[in-house]
Structures are given as C-alpha cells and as structure tokens.
Amino acid sequence: MSEAVRLVEVGARDGLQNEARTLAPSVRAELIGRLVEAGLRHIEAGAFVSPRWVPQMAGTDEVLARLPKRPDLTYSVLVPNERGMSAALAAGADEVAVFTAASETFNRRNINCSIAESLARFEPVLAQAREHGVPVRGYVSCVLGCPYDGAVPVAQVVRTASALARLGCHEISLGDTIGAGVPSAVKTLLAACVTDIPVQRLAVHFHDTRGMAVANCLTALEQGVRVFDSSVSGLGGCPYSPGATGNVASEELVYLFEGLGLDTGVDLDRLVAAGGFVDQHLGRVTQSRVARARRADNTTKNPEER
Amino acid sequence: MSEAVRLVEVGARDGLQNEARTLAPSVRAELIGRLVEAGLRHIEAGAFVSPRWVPQMAGTDEVLARLPKRPDLTYSVLVPNERGMSAALAAGADEVAVFTAASETFNRRNINCSIAESLARFEPVLAQAREHGVPVRGYVSCVLGCPYDGAVPVAQVVRTASALARLGCHEISLGDTIGAGVPSAVKTLLAACVTDIPVQRLAVHFHDTRGMAVANCLTALEQGVRVFDSSVSGLGGCPYSPGATGNVASEELVYLFEGLGLDTGVDLDRLVAAGGFVDQHLGRVTQSRVARARRADNTTKNPEER
Numbered sequence: 370m371s372e373a374v375r376l377v378e379v380g381a382r383d384g385l386q387n388e389a390r391t392l393a394p395s396v397r398a399e400l401i402g403r404l405v406e407a408g409l410r411h412i413e414a415g416a417f418v419s420p421r422w423v424p425q426m427a428g429t430d431e432v433l434a435r436l437p438k439r440p441d442l443t444y445s446v447l448v449p450n451e452r453g454m455s456a457a458l459a460a461g462a463d464e465v466a467v468f469t470a471a472s473e474t475f476n477r478r479n480i481n482c483s484i485a486e487s488l489a490r491f492e493p494v495l496a497q498a499r500e501h502g503v504p505v506r507g508y509v510s511c512v513l514g515c516p517y518d519g520a521v522p523v524a525q526v527v528r529t530a531s532a533l534a535r536l537g538c539h540e541i542s543l544g545d546t547i548g549a550g551v552p553s554a555v556k557t558l559l560a561a562c563v564t565d566i567p568v569q570r571l572a573v574h575f576h577d578t579r580g581m582a583v584a585n586c587l588t589a590l591e592q593g594v595r596v597f598d599s600s601v602s603g604l605g606g607c608p609y610s611p612g613a614t615g616n617v618a619s620e621e622l623v624y625l626f627e628g629l630g631l632d633t634g635v636d637l638d639r640l641v642a643a644g645g646f647v648d649q650h651l652g653r654v655t656q657s658r659v660a661r662a663r664r665a666d667n668t669t670k671n672p673e674e675r
Numbered sequence: 676m677s678e679a680v681r682l683v684e685v686g687a688r689d690g691l692q693n694e695a696r697t698l699a700p701s702v703r704a705e706l707i708g709r710l711v712e713a714g715l716r717h718i719e720a721g722a723f724v725s726p727r728w729v730p731q732m733a734g735t736d737e738v739l740a741r742l743p744k745r746p747d748l749t750y751s752v753l754v755p756n757e758r759g760m761s762a763a764l765a766a767g768a769d770e771v772a773v774f775t776a777a778s779e780t781f782n783r784r785n786i787n788c789s790i791a792e793s794l795a796r797f798e799p800v801l802a803q804a805r806e807h808g809v810p811v812r813g814y815v816s817c818v819l820g821c822p823y824d825g826a827v828p829v830a831q832v833v834r835t836a837s838a839l840a841r842l843g844c845h846e847i848s849l850g851d852t853i854g855a856g857v858p859s860a861v862k863t864l865l866a867a868c869v870t871d872i873p874v875q876r877l878a879v880h881f882h883d884t885r886g887m888a889v890a891n892c893l894t895a896l897e898q899g900v901r902v903f904d905s906s907v908s909g910l911g912g913c914p915y916s917p918g919a920t921g922n923v924a925s926e927e928l929v930y931l932f933e934g935l936g937l938d939t940g941v942d943l944d945r946l947v948a949a950g951g952f953v954d955q956h957l958g959r960v961t962q963s964r965v966a967r968a969r970r971a972d973n974t975t976k977n978p979e980e981r
Contacts, residue, residue, distance in 0.1 A: 548968070551934030552893055580927040580964035581934075584890040587858055610971035614964045621886040628857030628887075658886035658920045662854070665916035 373632040374590070375411060376622060377542070377572060377598045378404050380647070381432075382413040382447060384604025384616055386425045390651050394428035398435035400647045401444075404601060405437060407639035409619075413466065414444040417453035430460040445506060449480070454494045458501055465498060467491050467538070468508035470546070471526040472515035484525075488532050495537045507538030508574070512558060513550030516609035523561045531565040540570055542598055545585065547609050548578025552588035559592040572596035575617045577656070578607050582617035583625055590629075597622055602644030603656025618657035620644065638663070679938040680896070681717060682925060683848070683878060683904045684710050686953070687738075688719040688753060690910025690922055692731045696957050700734035704741035706953045707750075710907060711743060713945035715925075719772070720750040723759035736766040751812060755786070760800045764807055771804060773797045773844070774814035776852070777832040778821035790831075794838050801843045813844030814880065818864060819856030822915035829867045837871040846876055848904055851891065853915050854884025858894040865898040878902035881923045883962070884913050888923035889931055896935075903928055908950030909962025924963035926950065944969070 381401050385392060392400075401412055414436065415429030429446060436444060438461075445464040448454045457465045469487040470476045476484050491507075498505045512526045530541045543558065550558075555573070562571060573589040573596075575582035586597055599622045605615030623635045641660045648655050655661060687707050691698060698706075707718055720742065721735030735752060742750060744767075751770040754760045763771045775793040776782045782790050797813075804811045818832045836847045849864065856864075861879070868877060879895040879902075881888035892903055905928045911921030929941045947966045954961050961967060 551931055553935045577964060578968045579930050580889055580924065581931065583886055584893045584931065587890045587893065607968070607971075610968045612971045613968040618886065624885050625857055625887065625890065629859045658883060662884045662913070662916045662919040665913075665918045 371630050371632045373595070373634070374626050375596045376409060376619060376633055376635065377411045377413065377445070377596060378409045378601060378619055379413045379574070379598045379616060380404070380600035380602065380604040380619065382416055382426065383598075384600035386416065386423050387605035387608060387615055388425065388651050388653065391425045391427070392647075392650055394431035395435065396650050398432045400601075400643060401432070401436055403639070403643035403646055405442060407643050408633070408635040409640075410441055410634065411443045411445065414446055414462070416447035417456040417460075418447065418449055430456065433460045433462060448494060450490060451493050451497060454497045458497070458503065462503065464504045464506055465494075466506040466508055466542075467494060467533070468510060469529060469533070470510040470515070471521050471529045472511040472518050474517040475511045475515045475546075478517060484529055488529075488536065491533075491536055499537060504539045505537060507533030507536070507541045508544055509533065509541060510544040510546040512543045513545040513554050514547050516547050523558055526558060527561050527565055530562055530571075534566050534570060540572055540596065541566060542572040542574045542596075544574035544598075545576055547607065548576035548582065548614070550575070550585055551581055552584050555585045555588045556592060559589060559594065563593070568593040569595070572598060574598035576607060577603065577614045577617045578610055580614070583621050586617065586622060586625065590626075601640060602648055602660060604647065614656055618644075618655075618659065620657040620659035620663075624659045677936050677938045679901070679940070680932050681902045682715060682928060682939055682941065683717045683719065683751070683902060684715045684907060684925055685719045685880070685904045685922060686710070686906035686908065686910040686925065688722055688732065689904075690906040692722065692729050693911035693914060693921055694731065694957050694959065697731045697733070698953075698956055700737035701741065702953075702956050703738045706907075706949060707738070707742055709945070709949035709952055711748060713949050714939070714941040715946075716747055716940065717749045718751065720752055720768070722753035723762040723766075724753065724755055736762065739766040739768060754800060756796060757799050757803060760803045764803070764809065768809065770810045770812055771800075772812040772814055772848075773800060773839070774816060775835060775839070776816040776821070777827050777835045778817040778824050780823040781817045781821045781852075784823060790835055794835075794842065797839075797842055805843060810845045811843060813839030813842070813847045814850055815839065815847060816850040816852040818849045819851040819860050820853050822853050829864055832864060833867050833871055836868055840872050840876060846878055846902065847872060848878040848880045848902075850880035850904075851882055853913065854882035854888065854920070856881070856891055857887055858890050861891045861894045862898060865895060865900065869899070874899040875901070878904060880904035882913060883909065883920045883923045884916055886920075889927050892923065892928060892931065907946060908954055908966060910953065920962055924961075924965065926963040926965035926969075930965045
C-alpha cells in the first residue's frame with residue numbers, strides 16, 4: 370500500500386464565498402455529495418457567519434442537513450464565534466474551523482481585532498467544542514505575505530500557529546492567502562513551525578494567485594506535511610487581487626500526488642465532473658488545468674482510446 | 676552576486692506557432708524587441724519551415740532583419756533540414772535548433788520518419804552549422820509521455836538526447852510536449868540523462884497542460900539544471916489537447932526564480948507588458964497567473980502603494 374495524503378476540500382466554503390454568484394443550499398449540498406462520490410473524505414461544507422457579510426454561506430445548516438452522513442466523512446464548518454459554534458453544533462458538524470491571521474493589519478481590517486484578541490475570542494469556542502467532543506481546525510492566514518503589510522515575520526506565524534495549537538486546535542492550516550509565497554519561503558516557514566508544532570498537526574493552504582501553489586505543495590510534502598487544502602476546479606478568487614486565481618485546484622493536487630505514487634483516495638474523473646457541475650451553476654470557466662486537459666482529451670479521443 | 680539561471684524565451688516560436696491567429700513579422704519583431712527590453716537574452720525568434728504547414732512562422736527572415744543586434748543577445752531559429760539551415764544562415768541567426776522526439780510513433784506522425792532517420796537528417800545540418808560557427812540547440816520532445824504511445828521509456832529519451840549531443844548540439848532541451856510529467860518523473864529522467872550528458876548542457880522545456888510545469892522546473896533546478904524554456908504569457912496551446920494550456924509562462928518562472936534568490940536578469944513588469952502586447956494582437960487572454968495578479972494589483976492599488 371502506498372503512503373497516503375489527505376486533501377481537505379475547501380471549494381464549497383473558501384471557494385464559493387469568493388465567487389460572485391450565490392448558490393442555493395441544495396446546489397451546494399449536491400456539489401458536496403458529488404465530491405464525496407469522487408472520494409473526498411474531509412470537506413468544508415460551509416460557514417456559520419452572518420449572511421449579511423457572506424451571503425454565499427447562507428443556509429449552511431440546510432446544506433449539512435442534506436448531506437450523506439457516514440463515519441468516514443468529516444464535514445467541517447467555519448465559525449467566527451460562540452454563536453457560530455452553537456449553530457454548528459446544532460447542525461451536527463463533524464468539525465469546526467476557526468480563523469485568524471498572522472498579520473496584525475490583516476486581522477484589524479478583516480475581523481476588526483488584534484491577533485491576541487482573536488485568539489481570546491476563540492477560547493470559549495474551543496471550550497464549547499471540547500465539551501461536545503467536536504474537533505477544531507485552526508486557520509492561520511497571511512503566512513507568506515499580507516495584502517496590506519507585505520512581508521510577515523516567520524516568528525509571528527509560528528507564534529500564532531502555536532497559540533492555536535495550545536488552545537486545542539487539532540490541526541493548524543497555514544494559509545498563503547495572497548498566493549505570494551515561493552518554495553524556499555515555504556521551507557523556511559515549515560522548518561520554523563515544526564520546532565513548536567508536530568508536522569502531523571500541520572496542513573497547508575495555498576492559493577495559486579501567482580502559479581506557485583503546486584510547487585509549494587510539493588515543497589510542503591518534502592517537509593513532511595501530509596494534509597493539503599484545495600478547492601475543486603480552483604473555486605474562489607483572491608479578494609485582494611480581483612481577477613486573479615484562487616485556491617489551488619484539487620484536480621491538480623490529485624494529479625500531482627497520484628503521479629508521485631501517493632494515495633489520495635480520489636477518482637480524478639469524478640472530481641473533474643463535480644467541478645463541471647459547480648462551474649455550470651456559477652457560470653464560470655474552470656481554473657483547473659487538469660480539468661481542461663482531461664475534457665480536451667475526452668473530446669478529441671474516440672471512446673476506445675479514452 | 677546571486678547565482679543565475681537562463682531563460683530561453685520560446686513564445687515567439689513554440690508559442691506563436693500553436694496560436695490560431697498569425698501575426699505579421701513586424702508584430703513578432705516588436706514582441707521580441709519588448710522581450711529584449713524586459714531583459715531576456717536568449718530568444719527563439721522563429722522557424723524556417725514551410726509556411727504551408729506553419730503559416731505562423733512565415734517571414735522569419737523579416738523578423739530577424741528587424742531585430743536589434745547585440746553581442747549579448749542570442750536569436751535562435753528552428754530548422755528542420757538543410758534548406759532551413761541555409762535560410763537561417765542567410766538571415767543571420769545566432770543559433771539554430773533542431774528537433775526530434777523520444778517517441779517513434781510521435782516522430783512518424785509528426786515529421787514522418789523514425790528517430791534514427793531524423794538524427795541522420797540532422798548530420799548535414801550540424802555540419803553546415805559547424806562550418807559557419809553557428810551553435811545548434813537540440814530539442815527532444817515527448818520526454819515524459821507521448822500523445823499516441825503514452826509512456827516513453829527513460830532509456831529511449833537518454834539515447835535520443837545523447838545522440839543529439841554526440842552530433843554536436845551544444846545544448847539539449849528536454850521537452851514534456853504534452854505536459855504529463857510530475858516531479859518524480861522529472862527527477863528520474865534527469866538522473867538518467869546526466870549519466871551521459873553533463874547537466875550544464877541540459878535544458879528543460881515544460882508545458883503546463885496539467886499545471887505541473889512550475890513544480891517540474893523547481894525539481895529540475897534542484898537536479899542542477901540552469902536553463903529553462905518558457906513562453907511569455909504562456910503563449911501556445913497543446914495541439915494534442917485543444918483548449919489546454921501551453922508552455923509554462925515566463926512570468927511564472929521569473930517570479931519563482933527571483934523569489935528563490937536566483938538572478939534571471941528579467942524585469943517582471945516589462946515582461947508582463949510584453950505579454951499584454953502580444954495578447955492584444957492575438958485577441959487572447961493571458962495564461963500567466965503572475966500577469967493576472969500583477970494587473971489586478973496595479974488596478975486596485977493607488978500609485979503610492981504600487
């Protein structure tokens with residue numbers, strides 16, 4: 370048996386919340402169902418945030434209610450505070466995620482508080498989760514750059530990630546929110562993080578804004594990371610660079626990892642089809658090059674050659 | 676001083692010959708002039724092939740005649756045979772390139788001869804080049820897969836590349852024509868090639884058909900390769916997967932290498948502008964994510980923040 374990597378599919382949350390068109394809960398549930406059919410097991414299903422601020426995530430409870438439940442599936446939802454946490458518990462989420470940034474300016478402008486304040490806000494959320502036996506994932510954004518400050522000191526990322534780990538997050542996802550990082554920076558960052566946090570508890574979350582995401586994932590893999598956030602069809606854009614590319618496409622990571630002989634558990638054709646489904650609903654063109662190549666191959670080759 | 680890598684800009688040849696619209700020689704010369712302004716020093720300027728087969732390359736002699744000549748610039752042209760070689764010499768090309776494939780089926784269907792026959796055809800071309808003191812670059816295509824045969828044995832790639840080196844090609848560019856390769860395959864391939872050819876004589880030529888090109892370049896870099904073919908704005912498609920992505924974008928490689936602390940000599944803003952120029956003439960959207968992000972940044976940020 371080959372070694373396995375775990376993909377955390379974030380298309381239905383991080384992806385969709387950065388797309389202009391809002392999809393009905395039934396469509397989002399159908400997308401997630403197709404992702405499950407494709408073999409994904411860890412899926413971010415939505416967020417319990419104010420629909421006034423993030424209309425794309427309205428009805429996350431309905432999405433969860435419509436999903437197939439199985440012991441091998443983990444549906445994660447983002448919660449900003451205790452109120453969101455209560456909603457997530459009521460809706461039966463398997464995991465919740467909290468988020469902060471390694472940049473003070475970003476936090477200030479994005480969630481209107483300092484890093485320390487955001488961590489303090491999570492304490493009761495984590496307590497609630499512990500009480501109900503729900504695991505919590507922690508996101509740290511801006512780990513390789515901030516849209517306002519530019520460079521972000523590595524020590525600040527480590528401090529923030531470690532604080533989330535100490536608060537009880539079982540997994541810390543390090544996010545290059547603006548897709549500015551290159552492999553050498555990824556290596557430096559991870560080397561610093563693993564001095565404080567076991568690599569088994571780290572995930573990486575790359576955006577492909579500058580086409581570096583696949584190379585950055587490769588470097589993270591070489592540094593021992595085995596959990597990768599990605600988004601079917603490359604759903605999502607970059608709110609800080611309108612028109613730029615968003616999350617790394619799940620299709621690319623499946624192609625990469627399977628090519629390297631690692632087991633993702635994902636059926637690439639079904640994944641491409643799930644991406645086609647959501648793209649059609651959004652009226653968008655796929656950002657996945659694997660998806661494009663696969664469709665071209667299926668169009669040009671006769672059935673016997675497929 | 677930081678270590679340098681050399682980009683071989685192939686957009687004006689490999690790129691343009693795979694775009695539907697044909698550009699006038701004056702426009703191609705203007706593009707190349709802008710690439711020179713951006714800092715590129717090794718540029719594929721065209722091909723002396725039949726305009727009946729490749730109308731996009733018609734008037735390559737006019738392109739060369741219009742270009743700024745400087746001792747630090749190398750304009751390379753593709754030649755399929757002695758006739759093309761004579762035309763290249765008459766036009767004053769600084770370098771010529773010959774091409775074959777590591778796949779028998781591909782050669783048979785693409786240039787209608789076996790690998791051995793294609794190499795035999797190059798002998799008089801190489802002799803002519805030697806006589807005139809013109810260096811010859813050798814392309815081997817299908818090094819990580821063939822659109823007809825699928826897998827291509829590594830030994831066959833090594834044999835073909837070595838034969839070109841023995842014939843007198845100063846540099847061998849290994850091309851993943853269908854963009855099927857992953858980093859582990861690149862590593863295996865290069866490890867095999869360097870047993871026969873010094874790594875200083877190897878270049879890599881990746882297509883981004885499945886989004887692996889930047890990661891593959893990173894791996895080649897780690898294996899000691901310092902010469903990389905790329906195409907401004909990701910010009911060119913994949914004739915074997917219509918609608919799929921073509922050559923890796925030069926912008927991505929400049930961003931990667933400069934980010935890694937390597938010197939490319941290229942000004943990224945000027946490169947992005949050169950890509951915008953040719954995209955406008957082709958009526959196409961850039962395939963470079965760096966270019967997209969850079970334009971978005973320049974649109975959203977006020978001048979002081981740029």
